[in-house]
Amino acid sequence: MAEITATINGRQVKAKEGMTILEAALESGIDIPTLCHRPELVPIGACRICVVEVEGSRTLVGSCHTPIAGGMVIHTHSDKVLATRRMIIELLLASHCGSCYMCDKANICELRKIAADLEVGLPRFQMRKNYYALEDISPYIVRDLTKCIMCRRCARACREVAGHNVFGIAYRGFDTKVVVDFDQPIDKEVCRDCGVCISFCPTGALGKPREAKEEKRGKPLIITS
């Protein structure tokens, strides 16, 4: 493939034709945060966290899905880019379920990590939150859709990585949600125990059921002296 030269953050960078801006940046040691994108998946540019400034472009572009071209002048961390990323995270947090203190996935949460990296605190916007009942009838997976940020990584991983097609995206606007069959709780009939989507979920929306027996059904510890 033909090699091209572009400028990222004032530095000359070599890249191969067909690479995305994100791939080229990563290869030259420039870190761009991503949320809906994973290298294993086809990029969809849904979350906009990876936006960068390309000189001459009317708008910021999503680096995960925009091919790099020779002569491009790209800024990955300009004031405008950082302000935009912060606003996106703030909006995501505003419609996210609530307090991280209540979440057992808080410290493996990508949303929270990016918020911390970008120094975003409590969102300024107070808005009503969707309530979805916890789906815990499956022995393989627990879904808590109040924590879902609609990145669609679960649906794409199920289709593109696991080779199943369990999830669909239903409804519209603020009501949009990831559904199973006719919007019913995920059970062991539609989804087996491959667990691929769980590892792809960036938040605490998908998880493995906690085994009560491990915590409660062991032999009581009796100390005799």
Added chain:
Amino acid sequence: MSKIGEGITPQSQEKRDLLVLLERAQSRSGYLSKRTIAGLAESLGLSISEVYGVATFYSFLSIKPQGRNVIRICKSLPCYLKNAQTIIEGVQREIGIKPGETTADGRFSFELTNCIGACDKAPAMMINDDVHGDLTPKKISQILKAYK
């Protein structure tokens, strides 16, 4: 110019035909039943959740049984600025149901929808395939009389 959906048969096997097939099923039986959705998913090689997703995204498709006549009032900005709220309330008073509901006699379903492209005649509504524009609360009962 070819008509939309021309050449797409009920036996069609292409995923890209989904929307046209859903629209046809809807106009045949008034709504999209679970059986219809599952059947389409099966024949197109899609999952039920994908077909359900498309069926619930479009406001002109319905997964609930509909009345014989479907009233759709535009809730977008131009109609809003021309007092669509008074029309919504007027229809509500006239047929006694709220948006999203169907009258007990099955005569009307009532829904709010996004722009129907009749901004020049705002506030506007559609009943089945007919557009009614420049509405005032007074005109409502006269218009509804035509739909039995």
